[in-house]
Amino acid sequence: MSDFLLDSFEVDSREMRQAYCDAIIAEAERNEKLIVVDVDVSHSVGTGRFYEAFPDRAINCGIMEAHAIGMCAGMSETGLVPFFHAFGVFATRRIFDQIFISCAYQNLNVKIIGADPGVTAQTNGGTHMPFEDLGLMRLIPNATIVEPADSTMYDYIVHAMAEQYGVFYLRTSRRKTVKLYKPGTQFTVGKAMKLYDGKDVCIIACGIMVYEAIRAREILKAEGIDAAVIDMHTLKPLDEEAVLKAAKKCGAIVTAENHNVIGGLGSAVSEFTAENCPVPVERVGVRESFGEVGTQQYLQKRFGLTGEEIAARAKIALQRKGAKI
Amino acid sequence: MPSKKKPFDKSETLRAAAEIRKGVIRALEAAGSGHIGGSMSLAEILAVLYTDILDVDPKDPKKRDRDYVVLSKGHCGPALYATLAYKGYFDPAELLTLNKGGTNLPSHCDRLKTVGIDISTGSLGQGLSLATGVAIGKKMQGIPGKVYAIVGDGELQEGQNWEAFLFLAHRKVTNLITIVDNNKRQLDGYTADICCEEDLGEKLKSFGFEVKRVDGHDVTALYEAFSTAGCGDKPTVVICDTEKGHGCCISEIDGFNHYMPVSHEDAMRAIEDIDRRLEAAL
Secondary structure, eight states: OOTTEEEEEEEOSSOHHHHHHHHHHHHHHHOTTEEEEESSOHHHHTOHHHHHHOGGGEEEOOSOHHHHHHHHHHHHHTTOEEEEEEEHIIIIITTHHIIIIIIIITTOOOEEEEESOGGGGGGGOGGGOOSSHHHHHHTSTTOEEEOOSSGGGHHHHHHHHHHSOSOEEEEEOOSOOEEEEOTTOOOBTTBOEEEEOOSSEEEEEOTTHHHHHHHHHHHHHHTTOOEEEEEOOEEESOOHHHHHHHHHHHSOEEEEEEEETTTSHHHHHHHHHHHHOOOOEEEEEEOSOOOOOSOHHHHHHHTTOSHHHHHHHHHHHHHHTTOOO | OOTTSOOOOHHHHHHHHHHHHHHHHHHHHHHSEEOOHHHHHTHHHHHHIIIIIOOOOTTSTTOTTOOEEEESSGGGHHHHHHHHHHTTSSOGGGGGGTTSTTOSOOSSOOTTTSTTOOSOOOSTTOHHHHHHHHHHHHHHHTOOOOEEEEEETGGGGSTHHHHHHHHHHHHTOOSEEEEEEEOSEETTEEHHHHSOOTTHHHHHHHHTOEEEEEETTOHHHHHHHHHTTTOSSSOEEEEEEOOTTTTOTTTOOSSOOSSEEOOHHHHHHHHHHHHHHHHHHO
16 A cells, blocks of 8 residues: 555545645636636636636636637647636537647636536536546547546646646546545656555546456455556546556556547557556446436446446456456 | 828739739649538638738747737638738748648648647637737736737628627727628528518627728728727727629639639639739729
8 A cells, every 4th residue: 555545544534626626726826817718607616716716717607618629728828727627518519619729729827627427417418527537638638637536636737737838638536535545645747646556456536446457456445356556537647657667567458538538538448458468358338328317326336336336347357368267 | 090001002902802802712722622612602801901000020920919810710721721821921832732641731720730820710710808808818917919810701600709798798898890791692692581680780799899880892981991990989880891702703603612622623714714804993
């Protein structure tokens, strides 16, 4: 177990959105170019307090994502660093061409925050439940994509987003999540966090699935299987070195994401291993389904986004690599 | 008001418009074909902007406090390239590389390739929002300069423009001037037959804009409209009534003139015609 993990994992006392807003206010105090742009969901995504702290540096456009993201791109041409906020579906799928052409194609500097990834959209249901945003964003050349597992990463990631030039997609829950990391843990964009060593199989997860991966590790441990766990918080650029090491050491990989198995983490890892170090890869994620309403717990079970599913897939991966279990 | 500018010189601006048209013809001849109709309808608008209105410096094209031009109807890049070449941003010989592999002059405007292009465009409907961002960015940081966004009337069928209009009016963004190249045609035919904005001026007035409507081929009228735009407390739209393909015998036709082949003979005929018209106008 890595020394940056907490001794026990409990639900955070703060919502992710509160932590995000704290982080963005702190960053705005250091960086006068940082601007917040919203599209009528500031209360939902948690930027509300930013408007009180920096009333002249926050713009609520109203319900017009296409215009707002284009405006962000134009603002960045003048040197500002706009942070655009919306629910994940509207932050990506709805405005894919605007992100592609108005932002990325012309190398402008826009930060996109997509809230409520996958099943964390809960009772907002299928219209609001992005299972495809990572896939869409991965197709954009030079975009950086990060999905934190808990709120500890915000202090670092918001600063990195403001400092690093280019299109940046932060996919993040706004609710309380299980806290995994000790305060002050250092993160690097593009550098995975190795949470647990293991020799039999490596579970590579992102977002809420990191905690499920830790649970899976415990399930497997009880069955005598030694699983490594990696938090692949950066989907792009993928930490290829970490994947290569895991593939070589364990010879079997399970990916776990709160997303369609097409396009996201499972795809990224499979694409890399297929070309560089082919080992069995099993993907835990949503398959050929749209979202629907329910509690997060219900939806995780409904779409197989659980530690139990990860453990089951890990055993398939082990069998595929020839292990007797 | 462009107070630091020299007095308006109609003949110089007419010459600029003719040079823009000839530059387009030369570029399209070299490429073999191109977006001629919408480029021709823009000639006087670009001539007035770059000769009489804009605070820009071809020797310092990224000057922070410059005026910006966003050609949202990005397929008419050839007209803007001809303008920039005429104004000395780059060698006019470069126009002959239009759309050739490795060129700095692609069909649609690309800020990363062409000196003097402020914003990349080509996916219709996005330019006005980008221009809004530049205008707001200037305002927030106290950077002088205006933004001129040129949209096509056909392009206004894209809904994102109307989001931008709502926003601009609500925020009273006066350092952005929207210019409509109202040439009444789109790729597939006349806007009146496809999806017309017959009462565009009234629509925009009801949104909260100051609306000016001028003959988009009358350089004096354009100068008066542009030089007084953005001085009030409402955002300004200048609707320029133009003709698609205007000012050049090979494109001034009723039939399809959105994108046309241009042969050497066509080009010779067109350039002679443009010169003859200029002479008559001076």
